[in-house]
Amino acid sequence: ATPTAIMVGTGLGARRGVLFKNAMALEASAHIDTVVMDKTGTLTKGEPEVTDVIATGIDEDRLLALVAAVERESEHPLAQAIVTEAERRGVLVLRAEDFDSVPGHGALATVDGQRVVVGNRRLMERDSIDLGELAARREELAEGGRTAVVVAVDGRAAGLVGMADAPRETAGAAVAELQRLGAEVVMLTGDNEATARRIGSLLGVTAVIAEVLPGDKSAKVAELQAQGRKVAMVGDGVNDAPALAQADVGIAIGAGTDVAIETADLVLMRSDPLDVAVALQIGRGTVRKMR
Numbered sequence: 001a002t003p004t005a006i007m008v009g010t011g012l013g014a015r016r017g018v019l020f021k022n023a024m025a026l027e028a029s030a031h032i033d034t035v036v037m038d039k040t041g042t043l044t045k046g047e048p049e050v051t052d053v054i055a056t057g058i059d060e061d062r063l064l065a066l067v068a069a070v071e072r073e074s075e076h077p078l079a080q081a082i083v084t085e086a087e088r089r090g091v092l093v094l095r096a097e098d099f100d101s102v103p104g105h106g107a108l109a110t111v112d113g114q115r116v117v118v119g120n121r122r123l124m125e126r127d128s129i130d131l132g133e134l135a136a137r138r139e140e141l142a143e144g145g146r147t148a149v150v151v152a153v154d155g156r157a158a159g160l161v162g163m164a165d166a167p168r169e170t171a172g173a174a175v176a177e178l179q180r181l182g183a184e185v186v187m188l189t190g191d192n193e194a195t196a197r198r199i200g201s202l203l204g205v206t207a208v209i210a211e212v213l214p215g216d217k218s219a220k221v222a223e224l225q226a227q228g229r230k231v232a233m234v235g236d237g238v239n240d241a242p243a244l245a246q247a248d249v250g251i252a253i254g255a256g257t258d259v260a261i262e263t264a265d266l267v268l269m270r271s272d273p274l275d276v277a278v279a280l281q282i283g284r285g286t287v288r289k290m291r
């Protein structure tokens, strides 16, 4: 490797807000054929907003008040969205006791004497909670690209909260550009299958790996590598860090968590997914000059 080519590539990247941490990151970027992208906060803005509150057998504001009390104790982005909506409606009034979070699944607590569980389908299955008529509503929300969490109160499915997280402006263009460069784009997310597929199809991503537990993202990257692929992983979250470390090139969104930024081989300072393509092109240009 000629030091000059490395310096030029690194400098070129830096000017465009693409920070390669070392020469190896730059060289590895030249050989990437698969780009795995986290959904929430990477392809999307990671700022979900509540779009639907559906209550059955309970007053809608009461349902939201119970859920918000639980979510006030959680640090998940979905929790934040629910708390914001409860504040907006003036129902952020209750306090939770015995809070517990189940990573990749949801959260639970006792609120106002009632046992409140909020989370995904898997969490409801664990507690043998039958969704009943809410199953179809949940499916509808998911088909529309909404993330829907289920709320159980005292062991009964009592409602749904639907949330939307808008794609980043350039997400679709980034996918198209990476594909033009010959890379396969794969979406990797903990969100539910139908929601992920819907967002994927909006953005032109056909390979979607959904409902992945936080601890399993790196194993999914390793599986792709075992097929002989050279994998770049793009992510922003704490739960993306092991996958960033596992990938041939770990790429962090600049607006992401410190852990992701520290673990990554390169950082996109502008948090623009299109810069993933810029990084691959700079890598290719550098390696060409070295030959």
Ligand code: ADP
Binding pocket: 040, 071, 074, 075, 076, 078, 079, 103, 104, 105, 106, 107, 118, 119, 120, 121, 147, 148, 149, 189, 190, 191, 192, 212, 213, 214, 239
């Ligand atoms: P993502 O990869 O989308 O950030 P996570 O692995 O953190 O997802 O969580 C996966 C799913 O678990 C979420 O889509 C949601 O359905 C559920 N979940 C996790 N934490 C919470 C929470 N605090 N409140 C409600 N649902 C949650």
Ligand code: MG
Binding pocket: 038, 039, 040, 041, 042, 046, 235, 236, 237
């Ligand atoms: Mg994320």
